Amino acid sequence: DQQVKQNSPSLSVQEGRISILNCDYTNSMFDYFLWYKKYPAEGPTFLISISSIKDKNEDGRFTVFLNKSAKHLSLHIVPSQPGDSAVYFCAASANAGGTSYGKLTFGQGTILTVHP
Amino acid sequence: DSGVTQTPKHLITATGQRVTLRCSPRSGDLSVYWYQQSLDQGLQFLIQYYNGEERAKGNILERFSAQQFPDLHSELNLSSLELGDSALYFCASSDSGSNYNEQFFGPGTRLTVL
Numbered sequence: 759d760q761q762v763k764q765n766s767p768s769l770s771v772q773e774g775r776i777s778i779l780n781c782d783y784t785n786s787m788f789d790y791f792l793w794y795k796k797y798p799a800e801g802p803t804f805l806i807s808i809s810s811i812k813d814k815n816e817d818g819r820f821t822v823f824l825n826k827s828a829k830h831l832s833l834h835i836v837p838s839q840p841g842d843s844a845v846y847f848c849a850a851s852a853n854a855g856g857t858s859y860g861k862l863t864f865g866q867g868t869i870l871t872v873h874p
Numbered sequence: 875d876s877g878v879t880q881t882p883k884h885l886i887t888a889t890g891q892r893v894t895l896r897c898s899p900r901s902g903d904l905s906v907y908w909y910q911q912s913l914d915q916g917l918q919f920l921i922q923y924y925n926g927e928e929r930a931k932g933n934i935l936e937r938f939s940a941q942q943f944p945d946l947h948s949e950l951n952l953s954s955l956e957l958g959d960s961a962l963y964f965c966a967s968s969d970s971g972s973n974y975n976e977q978f979f980g981p982g983t984r985l986t987v988l
Contacts, residue, residue, distance in 0.1 A: 790975045801876060801964050801979030802917070847917065851975050860905055860974050861930045864917040 761785045762850050764865035771872050777835040779868050781848035784829065788850040792862065793822060793833045796845045805846075806833070838872045845869050877901065878980035880965050886986045892953040895983045899946055899967030905929070906948040907968070907977055908940055912961040923948055924970070955987045 763782045771777045779793075789810040794802035808815040808822045808831070815822050821834045835842055849862040877900035887893055899906050908920040919932035923942035934940075937955075942948045952959060962984050966977035 792975065794979075799981070801878070801966075801981050803876065804976050804978060807976060849917075853975070860907065860922055860968060860977070861919050861932060862907075862909075862917075862975070862977060863919065864909075866916045 760866075761788075762848060762863050762865040764846075764848060764868050766868050767866070768869040768871070771838045771870065773840055773872055773874050774837045777833075777838045777842065777870055777872065779833040779835075779846050779848075779870065781831045781833075781865050782829060783831075783850050785850070785852065785863070786829070787852035788863075789853055790851045791822070791824060791831050792849045792851075793820075794847045794849060794864075795842075796847060796867070802847060835870075838870075840872050840874050843870055843872050876978040876980065878965060878967050878978050880963075880980035880983050882983060883981065884984050884986070886988065887955060888988055889955055889957060891955050891987075892951065893955065893985065895950040895952070895963050895965075895985075897948045897950070897965030897967075897980060899948070899965075900969075900978055902969060903967035903978075904946065904970045905968045905974065905977075906942055906946070907966040908934075908948070908950050909964045909966065909979075910961050911964060911982075912958075917964070920950070952985070957987050960985055960987045 792807040793805040796802045845867045879898045904925045920934040922930040962982045966979045968977045
C-alpha cells in the first residue's frame with residue numbers, strides 16, 4: 759500500500775521555464791511534507807517542507823503548495839536550471855499522537871531533466 | 875555535505891553472511907534513522923533511534939538490528955543475508971527541536987549480496 763505516490767516517473771523541462779512536480783498521498787494522518795533532491799551516488803538532500811497548517815511555502819526558486827482536501831502537494835521550481843536535474847522525492851510524516859515521530863514515508867521519485 | 879557520514883561506501887558479500895553498517899550523525903543531532911532503497915521498493919524507513927533508545931520501527935526484517943551508542947553513532951547489523959537484501963542503505967539524522975522532521979542524509983552504503 760503506497761501511501762505517498764509520485765505518478766510521473768520523469769519530467770523534462772527547458773532551462774528558464776517552470777518545473778512542476780506532483781505528489782499525492784492517501785494517509786489523512788500525514789501533517790508534515792517535505793521535498794528532497796537526490797543526485798546519483800549521493801544521499802537525498804532536503805529542499806523544502808510544509809506543515810499541514812499552511813498551503814504554501816516559498817524558499818527562493820522553490821515553492822511547495824499543499825491542497826489538503828485533494829491530498830495533493832506540488833513543488834514548483836522557477837526558473838529551472840540545468841543543475842536542478844536530479845531525482846526529486848516527496849515525503850510525508852504523521853506527527854500527531856507521537857507514534858510515528860520523525861518517520862518519513864517517501865514517494866517513488868520523479869526524474870527531472872532540465873535542458874539548456 | 876550533509877554532515878552525516880556512513881561507512882563503508884560499498885560492501886560486497888555472499889548470501890548467509892553478516893555485515894555491519896556504520897553511521898555518524900551530524901554534530902548535535904540526537905536522532906538517527908535508517909532507510910533502505912531498493913530498485914523496486916523506493917526509500918523505505920527501517921528504524922529510528924533517539925539518544926540511544928529505539929523510537930520507531932518500520933518494515934525492518936528480524937534478521938536486521940540496529941543500535942545507537944553513547945557517542946550517538948549508530949550501527950545497522952544485517953545477518954543471514956539474502957540476494958534480496960542488495961540495496962542502498964541510508965542513514966539520516968535530525969535535531970530534537972522543532973525541525974525534527976527535516977532529516978539530513980548520509981551518502982549511503984551500497985550493499986551487494988552475491
